[in-house]
Amino acid sequence: MPAKVVEKIVEVPAESKKDQGIIALLKELESEQFEKRKNKDSFGVEDAQNDVHPSIVTLGIQMNKGIIRGATARTMAMLACLRRVIDDYETPRDQTLIRHLPTSRYLSHQISFLTSARPMTGAMLPPAMGNSIRWLKTEISRINPDLSDDLAKRHLIDRIDAFIHEKFTAADAVIADIAQDYIDVEGSVVVTYSKSSIVQQVLLRAKELRKTFRVIVVDNRVTLEGRNLVHTLVEEDIEVEYVHTYALDHVLQDATVCLLGAQSVLADGSVCARAGTALTAAMAKRMNLPVIVCAEMVKFSDRVNIDQIVMNELGDPDALIPENWDTRFPEPGHLKGWQEQPNTMAVSLMYDVTPAELISSIICEHGSTCPTDVPGVTAIAAKRE
Amino acid sequence: MTSQLVSIHTPGLKWFLNHLENEFESQASLQLYINALKRRSVRNPTPCAFGTAHLLLRLVSHHKDATVQGLVPFALNLETELSAARPREMAIRNMVRRLLGVIREESQNLGLEDLFEAAMRDTEEDEDDDDVFTPNKPPTPVARTLPRIPLLSSHTSFHVQSAQVTSLFSSLASAGIAGTRPTTPKVSPLPSGIHTPDNNGQISQAQDQRKLRSTIIEDIQDLIEELENCDKNINDLAPSLIHRHEVIMTYGLPSTLHKFLLRAAVKNPDFTLIVVEGNPNIMHHTHGTVMNKIPIGDESDDATQSAATKKSLQERGVQVVVISDADIFNFISRVNKVFIQANYVLCNGAVVAAAGTSNLAYVAQTMKKPVIAIAGTHQLCPAVALNKEDLIEMGPSVTVRFNEGELVDHADSPNPLTDYIDPGTVAYFATNNGLLPAASLQGNILQLYHMPEADLV
Known part of the structure; x- marks a missing residue:
């Protein structure tokens, strides 16, 4: 091994290379x-x-x-x-x-x-x-x-x-009634990701029933939707902890249940929701927490999605550029201007698909079902109409 | 404009090394270093290892009693004192442990391993029995350069011991201290200066001991050299780990990992790099590195940190995609290998790394993607953690702004700086000693520190 390695740099013109x-x-x-x-x-x-x-x-x-x-x-x-x-x-x-x-x-x-x-x-x-x-x-x-x-x-x-x-x-209201059962009268610690209107209702319902519990709101740094939920919960005098996705492992240590919302429930029992939900479910599952998804029947779909990227919606990549909170540094984040840099992309996807095996149960207005039985529930609901 | 605002400069590693060079004075320098550690103006594994190694070099060369019995308690006390300044910055402790390993090895080479064992046992007993036997123990342990009489237990070779001349006083003294021990009283073969003022008959060993200092200093210099070449040696692994058309995912772009990827890109720029931007504490650094800009006020990283490379990854032809932490799951299925930078690696394969790394590591593990941690040998700790909370460092909140009064008052927002990744999650460790599979990690670490067994933290 020579003391100094002379690095021969292979020239690759940025444009000519075909993307693959x-x-x-x-x-x-x-x-x-x-x-x-x-x-x-x-x-x-x-x-x-x-x-x-x-x-x-x-x-x-x-x-x-x-x-x-x-x-x-x-x-x-x-x-x-x-x-x-x-x-x-x-x-x-x-x-x-x-x-x-x-x-x-x-x-x-x-x-x-x-x-x-x-x-x-x-x-x-x-x-x-x-x-x-x-x-x-x-x-x-x-x-x-x-x-x-x-x-x-x-x-x-x-x-x-x-x-x-x-x-x-x-x-x-029905879902909130069913799901609040997962929150104990005392001492439960609920983890939720971003903001879901239905999860918010479940939490408010549990509070209404005079349950004392703590909520950990895990948020997506790009969309920051969880802040809304935190504000609501604070107003309702519910104990809240607010973190971003990176601290999941840390906050999940003392959580007892994971409640998630959904954009849609797919036919194979997987759940499409705000990007980061799958990560939260995976980490919660690792801790052996029950992962509960709340979704109205109208969100149940007969399609499946086995590709996380192709069927996804792209968010605004510039949202990745952090706004600078420190007023002493008025300039925006370093990532600004990435479009001008060759071979560089900033990507932010809107949704992800949580595989069925990470979910313990899905709660809809007809009751609680295991994710593998989603097609059955959809069929029964369709018959009733 | 901003550079003027951040010009307030706390003395960091560079300043300290300079200080060691020009105005070294054992106690004062030690205190200065401890203060720098406490102030966190020297932080992160590599700078801490550097600082500690250089300090050790000076301390050992100026140490009065450069014998096995003199150096062992000295090193053990140093370990206690230095790691108390920053218990979670294990590189400090590792370096002292390396010194201890060096002392052990060299005393073995000189045939003095019995002395070493005795000195170790004695110092440890000292700590346990201090209250009983030495009520007038000096207040600062490190000031006590003269060890008490080492006690050798009965299983040590009698022949070696019998050759030694024993003074009656020390025999009695050691027997007195040994108390319940049924062993023949053994004594320090070398005078401690207090108990055995005469050292006749110890000539050969004394000569051996004299060699000790120079060999140990040489070894510490080797250690410093190893630290300096650490990144380069790790980088040599890069071409064999990253191949054409692969999709690599990393958590942030810390300097060592960045250099590793740059090196890989020299041989083969034909890979795609997905960079998870990382937690808010490292995010700016990640963005800056991706854009090949000098991160503002970023002294957190190594002194060895090259701010901006001449030719960025992208210019070398690597496709770089930046994603947020939340998108890890979306991309992981298309990834071939996951690289993370470890802060510390424990004997059992557990890894302490930047907060959020565990998300990536666990998801990769569930998806059966190989996770490779980059770590220098100074980051390999001869320890096992029983309680992972002990290793996690917390920082001030970054997710809630202070102008959001309502949130600050009512919502707790913890900000862990590091994550503990359970053993078994990281499959391979790319170190400057080569690529180690998790299974062979423990053996390698123990060998590195010349230790018979791992320590529990």
Whole structure:
């Protein structure tokens, strides 16, 4: 071994090399999803076709800016907007409501505007939204053609209200009742990841039942959604510990149960949720904690997802650049300008898929089920409708 | 602009080495070093190892009683005193342990292993029985350079002992101290200066002992050289560990790991590197290294840290992807190998590393991806942890800002700086002694320290 190694550097021109493997995959994903977002800053009314309802335009922009986040919030907001859309709908003179409203000529415009608001392909529409739209279309087709337009609209609006109540409000209450059982009257330490509206309800319900417990909110550094949950819990006088993903191993030492929310429950029992959920589940499972996923039936999907990256939604990579908290250093993080550096990528994905084997049980409004039995539950629920 | 604001400079390793060079004075320098450790102006394994090794070199060469009986208690006391300054910075302790190993080895070479064993036992007994036998023990243990009479137990060779001339006083003294021991009173073959003022008949051993200092100093110099070449020797493993078209995932880009990857990229730049940005304590460093910028105010890392390389990984042709900790699970299935930088490696294969590393290591393990920890020999500890909490260092909160009054008041936000990764998670250790599989780690560590058995922390 010579004392000084003269390093011969092989010249590889950055451009000429053909990307392969994961880099090619990521770039493909980027071009696929950011094509729609190229004019991200200017996403707005001009992206909409002219018969898109104003409330839908507003919602689209809110989704695009991330003001309305999360599968439940987005679906409920969408239903509320569609309710307005139907209320304001007037059947063109030579058409009938049943034939015009649900088709590509009207309702689909509204939906496609919403899907274009987030960089995702149609196939990746959260099942909660997809399921709701499918339900609405079926509902419209079931309308008695003899009804007058006004009555038909009245009927649809009632049905939407009932749907929101049944699938979200009432379902959440039922789930909260079931899931709070996992929190003991005293001394439980609940770990949860990021913010899930349903997990928040479970915790509030447990507090309502005068249980004393501690919550550890593990957050994603990029999205920081967990902070919302912390604020809510602090207001409710629940003992909270707040950490980012890196401290998982440390905080899980004294946890007793892991409660997670979901974006969707896939047919093989795996759960799609905010990126980092799978990591939390894996670490909790390692500690032999029960990993409980709370999800309304409407989030159950008949699809499976065996690829973590291809079917994922890309987040804003610039969100990785940390804002500098230290006011003495006004300049942003070192990562700024990574786009100009050759061969460099910053990637932040929105979701990940927690494999079924990491989950102890999934709680929906029909009760608690083991993840392998998800198709069975979906079938039974479909039969009941 | 920022550089002006961070110009307040606490004396760090460089300053200390300079001090050793120019104005060394045993007690004062030792105290200075202890203070620097406590102040954390010397921190992280490599700087601590450097500082301690250089200090040891000076202390040993200026030590009055450079005999086995003189050096063993001296080293043991140093170990206690230095590691008390920073108990979790085990490199300090490791270095003193290496010195002890060196003393053991050299006394064996000179045929003085009995003396060594005796000195060890005596010092340990000393610590246990201090209250009983030496009520007027000097307040600072390290000041006590003269050892008490070593006691040799009965199983040591009688022939060697019988050749020694025993003074009546020391026989009585040792018998008195030995108390219940049924052994023939054995004495220190070399005078301690108090009990046995005469040393006639010990000429050959005394000559051997005289050789001791120079050989030990040589060994410490070797040790320092080993530290200096540590990164380079680890890097030599890089080409054999990273191959074409592989996808490598690392937790952050600490300097040793970065150099390792740079070296791998020289031979074969045709790999993809996925860098997990790491916890907020190391995140800025990771980002800076990825962008090949000099991290601001980053003295936390080694003095050997090269701020920016001439040719970055990307310029060498490596594809670099930065992801956040939360995305580990999304990417792990497409990864071939996982590299982590260990702060410390324990005998049983447990690893202490930057907080968050355990997430990556455990997920990789469940996905059956090989996890390779990079560690220099100074980071290999001859110890086993019984309670992992003991090894985890906590820092001030970084996830909640102080202007968020509500959160600060009501929500606890711990910030562990290090993680303890259970034994069995890391499969291989890339050290400057070569690539060690976890199974052969213990043997290698014990050999490194010339120890018969591992110590429990």
